[in-house]
Amino acid sequence: GAVVSQHPSWVICKSGTSVKIECRSLDFQATTMFWYRQFPKQSLMLMATSNEGSKATYEQGVEKDKFLINHASLTLSTLTVTSAHPEDSSFYICSAREQGVRSPLHFGNGTRLTVT
């Protein structure tokens, strides 16, 4: 089945630094990938839709200048958390689906970000 790989699985960084998270579709091409965030004991919330070759679209309340998304190829999307603060500490999960078919979203294993 379709596999989505996310890296790193966890990262600890200091306040003010930036962190890049990669999301790759391993055996299919994805023109669209989605970035979600999950706070402890809460549901997954969609942050943004990553579109290959064009700008990402962000959900209401998500700062596009803080969460930079780059979808440079059909198999790779990156999320960069810029000038991270402790309140950005969360579980970030990417997802993708095979293009051209109405298939379910497949999720990566997530990245646990801790900002100290």
Add this chain to the structure above:
Amino acid sequence: DQQVKQNSPSLSVQEGRISILNCDYTNSMFDYFLWYKKYPAEGPTFLISISSIKDKNEDGRFTVFLNKSAKHLSLHIVPSQPGDSAVYFCAASAGGTSYGKLTFGQGTILTVHP
């Protein structure tokens, strides 16, 4: 505004019995529904889905029922196994350009006792 709700935060079931997880939604534009299973510190794993043109979809031990008039869906797991213990999320998607953007419920923690 919680468009997808899982009102039971937890469910405890004996091994071999049926587990029934429930989900309600409010947005009538939703036309595709999915169930995911999630372990701590991992991404969700897809279990089963159903389109709004159907009222039932079955895959092995998992069956999803959709009641459009009630805006309600449920996941049945029969027989339940200890390995099924996890957090279960229902999710919904609207068609067209919104397809792929999932709205998740809060999750239900299922515990299956041996």
